[in-house]
Amino acid sequence: MTLDLPFVWACLIAFAVIAYILLDGFDLGVGILFPFMRGEATRDEMMNSVAPVWDGNETWLVLGGGGLFAVFPLAYAIIMPALYAPVIAMLLGLVFRGVAFEFRWKTRRGKFLWDWAFAAGSTTAALAQGIALGALVQGIPVAGRAYAGGWWDWLTPFSLVTGVALVVGYALLGSTWLVYKTEGETQQKAYGFARVTGVTTLALIVIVSLWTPFLSDAFMHRWFAWPQVLFVAPVPLMVALAAFALLDGLRKRQERRPFCATVALFMLCFIGLLISFYPYLVPTSVTLREAAAPDSSLSFLLAGAAVLLPVILAYTGYSYWVFRGKVNRHGAYH
C-alpha cells in the first residue's frame, strides 16, 4: 500500500490552519476586545489569561505557512504574491501585538501605548486574515507557475465581509475564552460581548455561506447538486445546533459551553470551506496534486511530523493544563 502523500499533507496543513484559527483566534480576540474593556486590572487579567500560551498558538501559523512552503511550494509561490498587501498587514499587526505581551509590563507611562498596539495589532491581523481568506475563496488567476492578477484583486466586497466576519468571530472566541478563564466583573462583561459578537457572527456566517456558492459554478455544484446535497447538508444543520448551544449556554450563564460551542462553530465553517475547496488548493487554478512537492520532500517531512506532531500536542496540552483554571489577577510573574 502506498500513501497518497499530497492528500495526507493537505489534511495535515488543514489541521495546522484550523488549530491556528482556534488557538490564536481566542488570543487575537482578547486583543480585539481590549478597547471595550476598561480598567487596568481587567486588562491585566485579560492579558494574563493568554500570556503563557500565545506564542505556542501563533506557532501554528508558522506551521501552516511553512508547511505550505514545504509541501505545496507552487501554491505558496502563487498565494503569497496574490495576497501581498493583506499578508504584509497581518505580519505588521502580529509584530505590534506580539511585542505588547512583554512591553506593556516594562513601562508605566507608556503602558497605554502598548495596550493600543495590542488592540490595533490584533484587529489588523484578524482583518487581514479574513480578507486574505475571502480573496482566496474568490479564486486566484494563474499563468504558468505564477500569480497573474493585479495588486488590488484581493480587495472586493466579499473579502471585506469575510474580513469583518473573522474579526467578529475572533472577538466571539476571545469573549467566550474570557468567560471560561475569568471571574467577577471581567466575566460579566465578557458574557455581554459574547452575546453581541455571537449573534453578529452567526448573521455573518449566514451571509458568507449564501454568498459563496454564487462566486463559482464549482461551489454551487458542490453544495446544491443532487444527490451531493445529502452529504453536505449535515454541515449547515450542525452549525444550527452549535449556534443553539452557544446562545443557550450564554443565557444559562454556563462557563465552558459557550467556548466549546464557538470552537464547534469555527470547525464546521472550516469543514464547509474544505468541502468548497477540494481538490483545489488555489481555487480554481491549482489542485493540491499539481502544487505538491515531489514525494521525496513530502515523505521526508512526514516522517518527522508523524513523530513530532503527537509530541507537540502532548506538551502543548501539558502547558494548557499547567495554566488551567481561572486566571489569578495578582499571581502572575510580572
Add this chain to the structure above:
Amino acid sequence: MDLPDPLLLARFQFAFTVSFHIVFPSISIGLASYLAVLEALWLGTGRAEFLTLFNYWKKIFAVAFGMGVVSGIVMSYQFGTNWSVFSDKAGPVIGPMMGYEVLSAFFLEAGFLGVMLFGLSRVGPRLHFVATLMVALGTFMSAFWILAVNSWMQTPAGYSMNAAGQFIPRDWWAIVFNPSFPYRLLHMLLAAYLTTAFIVGGTGALHLLRDATQPAPRFMFSMAMWMAAIVAPLQIAAGDLHGLNTLEHQPAKIAAMEGHFDTHAGAPLLLFGLPDMDQERTNYAIEIPRLGSLILTHDPNGTVRGLKEWPRAQRPNAAILFWSFRVMVGAGLAMFAVGLWSLVLRRRRRLFDSPGLLKAAVASSPVGVVAVIAGWITTEVGRQPYTVYGLLTTAESASSIGGLAVGASLTAFVVVYFTVFGAGAFYMLRLMHTAPKAAES
C-alpha cells in the same frame, strides 16, 4: 520619475528584516543556555544568587525572545511574498528543512516558554528546570535547521532538477549535511555564545562599577569572562576553518573579502583598502606580504585566486565584503583581547576591582552583535549574484511585483521595526541598568 527597481527593494527588504531578526536569536540562543546553567547551579548548590540571576536574565530573555518570534514570522512569509520564484523552485528542498525547524524547534520553545516564564510556582523546580532545558534545546534545533537551509543555499548538494526547474531532493543526508553546514553551524553557535557573554559581562561590569560588593554581578561578570576567554579563541579557530571551507567552495567570495582582483602566488594580506569593482583594483591598499596566502592556504607561497577569474556579472561586491569581513574580524579580535585581559587579572585576583577591564567590558557589550551582523553581511553578500549558489540567480528568484508594492512594504517595515524594536531595545537596556535584586519573584 523612475519607478524604483523592485529587485533592489526586495533585496533591501530582506537584508533589513533579517539583520534585525538575527540579533534576537543570537541573544536568545546564548541566554537560553545561560539560564539553563544558572538554574542548574541554583538547583545544585541551593545558593539564592543563582535564582536571583535566573529571574533577572529571564525577563531580558523574554523581551528578546518575543522580538525574535515576531520578526521571525515576517521572515517565514517573506520567501513567498517577495521571492516566490525562489520558493517555487527551491521549496521542495529548503521547505521541509524549515518545516523541521517549526516542528522540532519553534513548538518546543513556545510550548515550554510559558512554563519557564510563569510556571515555577505551579510545577516546582524540577519540572521547571526541564522546561528551561527544552527552551534551550529549541533554540539549538532552530539554529541547526535554519543554518542547514542557509548552508544549502551557499553550497547546494544532494539535489537534481525536474522539468519545471525545481530542485528535487535526492539525498537528504547530503542536503542537510552539505559541505559548508558544519562550519557555519559551529561558527554561528559560538557567535551566539560570545554575543551573549559580552552582553552579560557588560551588564555585570556596569553593576560592579557601581557597587563591587554585590555577589550577583560578580557571578555574572566572572562567568561571562570565562566564556569570553574560552570561546573567543575557539571562535577564531572555527572562523579559520569556515574560511578555508569557503575558499574551497566559494573562492570568489574569499577573493572579494580579501580585496584581491588578481590571482597571485604569495598573496599579501590587505589591512586597509578601498576595492573598486569598476576599476578592478583595491585602492590605497596597506598590505602585509605573503600573509594572505599563509592564512588562506597555510603556505606563504600558496596561490590565491582573484576576482578577475570570474566574469564581471558573477562577482560579489568586494567594496562591501572587504569591509564587512574586517569589521567582523576586528570585533572578534576585540573580544579575544578582553577575554585574555580577564585571564591575566583573574590570575592576579583583581578581576572585580580593575576599573579598566570593567569599563572595557561595558564598552564592548555590543561588540558581539556587531560581529554577528557583519559576519552575516559577509556570507550573504558573498553569495551574490545567486540565491542558490551557482545555480539560481537572485534576479531570477524574485516575485514579479511592482516597485511601488515592494517599496511601500519596505517603508512600513523600516518604520515599524525602528519604532517597535527601538522600544524593545530601550526596555532591555533599562532592565540591564537595574541591579539584580534578591528574593524577587
